[in-house]
Amino acid sequence: MTLAELRWATFRIFSYSIVFVNILTLGFFLYVIGPYTSYFFFGDLRFWKYSSYFHKYFFYSTSYLKSIVLKKEGFALFDLPLTAPPMDSPDPKIVQLAKDWKQPADTCGECSTCCNYLAECCFYDKSQKQCLCYGTLFWSFFNCGRFPFSKEQISVLKCTKFEFIDSTDGVGVTPPQGKK
Ligand code: SF4
Numbered sequence: 001m002t003l004a005e006l007r008w009a010t011f012r013i014f015s016y017s018i019v020f021v022n023i024l025t026l027g028f029f030l031y032v033i034g035p036y037t038s039y040f041f042f043g044d045l046r047f048w049k050y051s052s053y054f055h056k057y058f059f060y061s062t063s064y065l066k067s068i069v070l071k072k073e074g075f076a077l078f079d080l081p082l083t084a085p086p087m088d089s090p091d092p093k094i095v096q097l098a099k100d101w102k103q104p105a106d107t108c109g110e111c112s113t114c115c116n117y118l119a120e121c122c123f124y125d126k127s128q129k130q131c132l133c134y135g136t137l138f139w140s141f142f143n144c145g146r147f148p149f150s151k152e153q154i155s156v157l158k159c160t161k162f163e164f165i166d167s168t169d170g171v172g173v174t175p176p177q178g179k180k
């Protein structure tokens, strides 16, 4: 394991521990560490602007975990190694923008399937049809920024924006962008 991988793994274990403690305290722990919570999810230390989301995250995280356990393919589909590097967009060596994608590359248009597949994400702004966490630690270190990272994800979630590259050289493809 490299030093960078150790750092990423430590950060993920630290983050999972926070989620665990938050669930044990019925969602109050995120308020106790408000500035960090706000920075982690929204990239902003001004926690008072985002505190309405803290308890929503408690319900979201419990629903997400329940779904991971109950949905047969849930865990396998979103399993992320602790040592994986943070990513702000899908890996251009394995996925590219679908040839039939008509919208701009930095949007998913009306679609939010991957955000709501396991549980309805509390950070998806339905009125603006966009993610509120774009580019933050939460986005980069977990499943959001890097989605999709497998052929199965594209297929099971019927993602119309990305397609898997069978040839792995990635030359000449349109770089994918992860903003949702
Ligand atoms: S990445 Fe694919 S499945 Fe996810 S919101 Fe965009 S188009 Fe939908």
Ligand code: SF4
Binding pocket: 114, 115, 116, 121, 122, 123, 124, 125, 130, 131, 132, 133, 134, 144, 145, 180
């Ligand atoms: S991309 Fe944003 S809206 Fe979608 S699951 Fe991640 S945090 Fe939620």
